[in-house]
Each structure stands twice: as structure tokens, then as C-alpha cells.
Amino acid sequence: MLTKRIIPCLDIKDGRTVKGTNFVNLRDAGDPVELASLYATEGADELVFLDITATNEKRKTLASLVNRIAHKINIPFTVGGGISSVDDVRLLLDAGADKISVNTAAFKRPELINELAGSFGSQCVVLAIDAKKHDDGEWYVYLNGGRVATDKKCIDWAVEGVSRGAGEILLTSMDHDGSKNGFAIDITSQISSLVSVPVIASGGGGTPEHFFEVLQHHADAALAASIFHFKEISIPDLKDFLRKKQIPVR
Amino acid sequence: MKVAIIKYNAGNVKSVEIALERLGISPVLTDDPAEILSSDKIIFPGVGEASSAMEYLKNRKLDTVILNATQPFLGICLGMQLMCLHSAENDTVCLGIFQQNVMQFDVNKIHLKSPQIGWNNIYNLKTSLFKGVAENSYCYFVHGYFATLGEQTIATSNYGLEYSSALNHKNYFGVQFHPEKSADTGSKIIQNFLES
Numbered sequence: 001m002l003t004k005r006i007i008p009c010l011d012i013k014d015g016r017t018v019k020g021t022n023f024v025n026l027r028d029a030g031d032p033v034e035l036a037s038l039y040a041t042e043g044a045d046e047l048v049f050l051d052i053t054a055t056n057e058k059r060k061t062l063a064s065l066v067n068r069i070a071h072k073i074n075i076p077f078t079v080g081g082g083i084s085s086v087d088d089v090r091l092l093l094d095a096g097a098d099k100i101s102v103n104t105a106a107f108k109r110p111e112l113i114n115e116l117a118g119s120f121g122s123q124c125v126v127l128a129i130d131a132k133k134h135d136d137g138e139w140y141v142y143l144n145g146g147r148v149a150t151d152k153k154c155i156d157w158a159v160e161g162v163s164r165g166a167g168e169i170l171l172t173s174m175d176h177d178g179s180k181n182g183f184a185i186d187i188t189s190q191i192s193s194l195v196s197v198p199v200i201a202s203g204g205g206g207t208p209e210h211f212f213e214v215l216q217h218h219a220d221a222a223l224a225a226s227i228f229h230f231k232e233i234s235i236p237d238l239k240d241f242l243r244k245k246q247i248p249v250r
Numbered sequence: 251m252k253v254a255i256i257k258y259n260a261g262n263v264k265s266v267e268i269a270l271e272r273l274g275i276s277p278v279l280t281d282d283p284a285e286i287l288s289s290d291k292i293i294f295p296g297v298g299e300a301s302s303a304m305e306y307l308k309n310r311k312l313d314t315v316i317l318n319a320t321q322p323f324l325g326i327c328l329g330m331q332l333m334c335l336h337s338a339e340n341d342t343v344c345l346g347i348f349q350q351n352v353m354q355f356d357v358n359k360i361h362l363k364s365p366q367i368g369w370n371n372i373y374n375l376k377t378s379l380f381k382g383v384a385e386n387s388y389c390y391f392v393h394g395y396f397a398t399l400g401e402q403t404i405a406t407s408n409y410g411l412e413y414s415s416a417l418n419h420k421n422y423f424g425v426q427f428h429p430e431k432s433a434d435t436g437s438k439i440i441q442n443f444l445e446s
Contacts, residue, residue, distance in 0.1 A: 002409060003369045003388065040433065045369055070268045076390060076431045096268045098431060123299050123365070125391045168367065196357065198367050220368065232298070250369045250388040 005045035005221035051081030070096025117165025127166035180206025254289035260296035269430030296328035301340035330424030361408020365394035389427035
């Protein structure tokens with residue numbers, strides 16, 4: 001039976017993990033390779049690396065980091081952050097990334113999704129959407145790490161992205177991100193029922209119950225960052241909890 | 251040990267190359283028939299679309315190279331599907347090493363999303379490829395088409411229906427999942443192949 005995926009996310013800046021980490025057993029908690037390797041050993045199903053300072057000059061640094069990660073871990077991983085062209089993606093895939101995620105650049109030029117799916121296959125194109133709920137009760141797309149609002153409804157963009165060739169949707173609720181109040185069930189559920197591809201829920205996971213809630217019906221995978229980095233929830237404990245609740249996990 | 255990875259127009263073969271490097275092997279990525287046939291093991295990876303991949307193989311006579319291989323041969327994902335009789339993906343006649351047909355997941359019948367993406371278990375494991383691999387171990391899958399069950403099935407998985415997650419005929423093995431991304435289970439399977 002296909003299992004639900006638990007995905008730790010690592011934010012990378014200048015080749016180092018940012019956001020504090022709380023791993024006493026790591027020699028260097030800032031080294032993404034060490035942290036990634038620990039998560040893989042603990043049973044993470046996939047990893048996501050988001051380069052938050054991605055610029056063209058730094059992309060080569062990122063590629064060499066990706067290559068080190070690929071040589072160390074044996075589970076799939078996605079790399080995102082500032083990707084805006086087929087060449088960007090080729091560099092990262094050649095370095096050993098399995099998937100890439102696109103966000104702002106794809107919104108500004110949606111053909112990018114078609115180009116990437118055409119060149120490398122839908123299986124490696126993850127469309128990341130940052131969403132925020134407005135007073136009208138609808139969820140809207142935000143860009144540039146949540147700093148720039150748009151008037152595009154999140155569900156419309158998700159459906160368009162999939163029709164252009166996105167192979168997965170990584171949906172982050174800006175309202176919930178960092179809140180530890182639970183995932184955005186309503187929009188995750190809506191999108192999941194509208195698109196044929198997996199939806200990864202992100203933002204708000206603070207307790208094992210939150211993961212259970214979002215994975216029970218709606219999401220195919222759940223992503224979180226700091227709760228794993230700070231060891232508030234360990235991956236084996238989370239999976240034990242989900243297993244007892246009849247959620248299929250590896 | 252010389253391991254050749256067949257280079258063609260299907261997808262991201264880098265992960266396979268790096269997985270072998272993790273195991274201490276430096277594979278050769280090549281589309282040169284002589285080089286492929288002189289290697290100790292051959293890996294035929296691939297992610298992509300069946301008909302364009304078959305056309306590419308034929309144009310470069312790689313189909314004949316594959317059919318003439320006598321050394322241990324491992325097809326992965328699309329590679330395995332291309333080793334079957336026929337694929338429903340754009341009605342493609344394939345290499346015919348395995349007597350299975352490749353069908354598309356019908357979402358109206360399985361009531362699940364397609365493609366299947368993620369970790370699923372493998373069972374009814376047979377042959378040395380799965381030596382030391384426990385029944386119901388998890389492997390990482392990404393596919394919208396599947397090979398039917400048959401006598402050559404050496405591993406089964408279930409995604410709304412049962413299908414072949416691995417096939418074997420003589421020196422030829424095929425796996426639907428990605429051993430290069432299937433954690434320690436996948437590494438063990440690759441190692442078993444390299445020792446076969």
C-alpha cells in the first residue's frame with residue numbers, strides 16, 4: 001500500500017542550514033549534508049532543500065552542495081529556491097537532485113512549467129505555492145517568499161500548474177507557517193480533490209495530531225521544518241503515532 | 251567491475267550513477283554498443299515516455315544491443331517497461347524480453363491518484379535480486395503505467411490492483427521502483443544485482 005510521506009525541509013543559505021537546529025549528536029548542525037543524512041537514517045521519506053539566498057552567482061555553490069547530498073543520502077530529494085530556467089534545473093539535476101521546485105518564476109512565466117516538464121518530465125517538477133486566506137474566504141497566491149500578494153486564487157493556479165505539467169503541488173499556508181496550530185485543512189483538501197497529482201501540505205504542523213489530521217483524508221505528504229530541527233517531534237515517534245492511527249507510513 | 255549505464259533520451263540517469271558511486275562503483279554512462287556489451291553488468295534506467303524512448307533506441311541500434319546482452323542486466327522504471335512486450339503508452343511495441351504488457355493505471359477503477367508517487371511495499375519476492383530483503387519492504391515508486399502479473403514476476407506490489415514491481419527472465423531483471431532512491435532496501439537490491 002502506498003504510504004503517506006513525511007518530508008523535513010531544510011532552508012539553505014550560502015550552503016549552510018539556517019533556522020536553528022537542536023541536534024547535539026551532530027558535529028556540525030549547520031551542515032545540510034549531515035542533517036539530511038540524519039533525517040534519512042531516521043526514516044524521512046523525502047527531503048526538500050530550499051535555497052533562500054539563491055542568486056545566479058551562488059547557484060554553483062548550491063550545485064556542489066546538491067552533489068554532496070546526492071552522494072550521501074539514498075532517498076529522493078527536491079531542491080528549490082530562485083529557479084527560473086531550464087538551465088538552472090539542468091545544473092541541479094546533473095548535480096544529483098531528483099526533483100526541483102518552482103514558485104515565483106513559474107507564476108510570472110507559467111510556460112516555465114511546460115518547458116521543465118517537457119525537458120525533464122513531470123515527475124521532477126514540483127510546483128510550490130505559498131497561499132494566504134483573504135477576508136472573502138478564498139485562498140490567494142503569494143510570491144517572493146510570501147511578501148508579494150497576487151489576485152490569483154490558489155485553486156486556479158494549482159489546476160493550471162498541473163495542466164502545464166507540474167507533477168506535485170507543495171502547498172504552504174502562509175497563515176499557518178510557523179504557527180504550530182495545524183495545517184490548512186480546507187485549502188489542502190480542496191486542491192487535493194481537484195488535481196490528479198500528489199499534494200504536499202506545508203505550514204502549521206506542530207503536533208503529531210496535526211499530521212494525522214491533514215494526512216487522514218487530504219494530503220499525500222506533509223512537510224515541516226523547525227519542529228524536526230528542534231526535535232520537538234522525532235520522525236520515528238511521529239511515524240509510530242500515525243501507524244497507530246491507521247495512517248500507512250513506511 | 252565494469253558497469254555500463256545505457257545512455258539514451260529518457261530522463262534523469264544521474265541518480266543511478268551517483269547511487270553506484272555511493273556503493274564504490276564508477277559506472278560508465280554510454281550509448282556505444284561495444285562499450286556496453288564489454289561491461290560486466292548493464293543498467294538500463296529511464297524516466298519518460300515509452301514511444302519516443304523506443305524510437306531513440308531503435309535509431310541507435312541500442313535495441314539489438316539490449317537483446318544481445320548476456321551479462322546481468324537491470325532495467326529500472328521505464329527501462330523495465332521497455333523490456334516488456336507492449337506498452338499502452340502511445341501504443342508502443344517494446345523489446346519483448348518479458349512477456350508482460352504495460353497498462354495505464356485507470357484512476358476511475360483504482361480510485362487513487364496517478365501517477366503513483368511514493369513508497370510502496372514489495373512482496374512475493376523471488377530470485378537472488380531480493381536476497382536479504384524482507385517481504386513487504388518499502389521501495390520508492392514514480393509511475394503512471396504498470397506491468398501486469400505473470401510467470402516472470404519476481405516481486406508484486408498493490409496500487410488499487412496488483413502488478414509486477416519486478417520481473418526476471420534469464421540474465422535480465424527489471425524493477426518498477428527506483429532502487430537508487432529506495433534507502434537501504436534499494437542499496438541492498440543494487441548490491442545483489444552487482445553480485446549476480
